[in-house]
Amino acid sequence: MGLLKVAEENFRWNGGSGCDTVGVRVLVVEDEVRQADAVRRGLEAEGFAVDVAGNGTDGLWLATEQPYDAIILDVMLPGINGYRVCAELRRRSITTPILMLTAKDGELDEAEALETGADDFLSKPFSYVVLVARLRALMRRGGSTQPVTLVAGNVEVETTRRRCQVDGREVNLTAREFAILEYLIRRRGEVVPKREIVEHVWDFAYDGEDNVVEVHVSALRRKLASPIIETIRGGGYRVQ
Secondary structure, three states, X not given: OOHHHHHHHHHHHHXXXXXXXXXXXXXXXXXXXXXXXXXXHHHHHOOOEEEEEOOHHHHHHHHHHOOOOEEEEEOOOOOOOHHHHHHHHHHOOOOOOXXXXXXXXXXXXXXXXXXXXXXXXXXXXXXXXXXXXHHHHHHHHHHHHOOOEXXXXXXXXXXXXXXXXXXXXXXXXOHHHHHHHHHHHHOOOOOEOHHHHHHHHOOOOOOOOOOHHHHHHHHHHHHHOOOOEEEEOOOEEEEO
């Protein structure tokens, strides 16, 4: 069964239940429009925020200008091929986990992908279930250097268990509330614009309600009953 069909079937079956991946941002660099759209819709159904680039040049630009938790990178791309994109990202010390896709098979192709800096390799056609499993595994490994527990004031966040405590009291947060709080704490001391929060927690092309961040931050403040999230007028939010 081809990638497109598997992705479409998974999209219909899943129904968007992957709340544990909300706030996880993935870049898909794929020039075949139907495949890119199928992968995007499938991943979004799992709860990922997804950006898509249709060529190597755009993919390289996005990967260097925006923060991603993982990159799915096709080898055969117009402009700059996937090997060169991967090698350039590593040259620039960008360590985002990369899952490289190719229509080719063979040990030489796999070796080339890994030698240029890819973390894993998957040949087309492949099972969508395997793609997601590989992606999750890469992010677990790639996130191993990130703090498991984040602390700001009297708020403590356990990122791997997705738990939040205030003065030792557990607070139940929605997936998006947790993603916003984690993102702000990881950028502690910085003024984080609302647009950047939207792009990280939702996706780069989100065009829904303009006040979506304010609504979620307001709910966060009520639940936390803590002053750690500061509003910077005309700028965004900051956690001290």
